């Protein structure tokens with residue numbers, strides 16, 4: 001089984017109890033629960049009080065550091081990316097919206113500064129990532145509940161740790177959970193240069209799956225194609241090339257894909273479907289073109305293709321924290337083995353957040369903006 005090749009660690013099952021907002025609200029300081037002495041410190045945070053254009057509603061403000069209860073952990077944030085979901089959340093267009101005012105950002109890596117008296121699994125100096133979305137990572141420091149945190153090895157590169165908990169997990173689940181793929185099978189995807197797309201290429205390559213990767217055309221398309229091939233992509237095509245009849249020659253050497261991963265919607269997803277094997281599955285996990293998925297009636301009737309969706313937050317609701325930790329461990333092993341790297345990133349200091357927000361909303365930037373604290 002493919003899964004056995006990558007999975008390590010225990011399979012214990014326990015309910016995921018992390019509540020979305022429980023850790024970011026201000027609470028009363030309980031000095032006795034704090035294992036290291038600390039004066040109240042000012043936290044710099046990117047906060048929004050209303051939904052709207054991120055460039056207009058996000059402001060850099062001072063926050064009082066949340067008090068540290070017995071089961072809490074004081075974390076100094078090191079780096080946090082700007083993902084499309086963060087932007088959608090600020091715009092008010094996402095499946096999960098924190099109560100306002102809220103701190104932006106859903107993932108990132110931090111270092112433990114101090115722990116409450118009943119915290120047993122973490123100690124000062126450890127690196128941690130967030131187990132849940134909606135906790136607000138675009139800030140210099142925070143106090144989180146221990147159960148909202150997952151420890152990651154400190155020898156994982158900073159950019160990999162900061163971008164580990166969303167995109168690689170999404171790529172991994174989509175490759176594992178929808179079709180029983182075997183080495184040599186093929187997978188087709190669009191938006192292949194996205195954070196998720198780059199993780200799909202690398203994890204699929206580690207699983208000895210072949211990938212057909214579709215990207216939008218651009219002036220420096222050869223450079224992008226070479227970059228994705230260096231990551232392990234077998235074929236890289238533009239949306240236009242995918243529509244050409246010659247593309248079918250690829251399938252002289254490869255089996256038709258049983259899995260298609262759609263991040264775009266509209267015509268792009270219709271093209272993915274056209275190349276899917278009979279009975280295959282297209283998983284939609286993003287809608288970057290903001291257009292509906294259109295599936296031809298004949299494909300549904302004569303090829304019986306399946307249309308599915310994936311949302312990592314929903315997966316986490318239905319699985320235990322231990323299962324999530326097990327996946328993180330598996331992905332860290334791939335990082336250690338040199339089989340999974342961070343997407344191309346640009347580090348931007350927290351105070352230069354406007355630059356990062358602007359770049360993350362522009363087309364063809366092809367570089368994940370990472371706020372550094």
Ligand SMILES: NC(=O)c1ccc[n+]([C@@H]2O[C@H](COP(=O)([O-])OP(=O)(O)OC[C@H]3O[C@@H](n4cnc5c(N)ncnc54)[C@H](OP(=O)(O)O)[C@@H]3O)[C@@H](O)[C@H]2O)c1
Nearest residue numbers: 084170193194195196216285286288289310311312363364
């Ligand atoms: N369902 C889930 O659980 C889940 C988890 C993670 C991510 N996501 C979603 O997956 C998507 C990608 O996230 P990410 O962090 O990987 O993104 P990212 O690294 O910021 O990359 C965005 C990608 O979208 C492409 N794109 C933007 N507008 C497009 C359009 N109109 N038509 C075609 N492609 C377009 C970009 O292509 P260019 O380089 O050509 O501009 C780029 O490849 C987002 O929609 C995100 O919300 C979903």
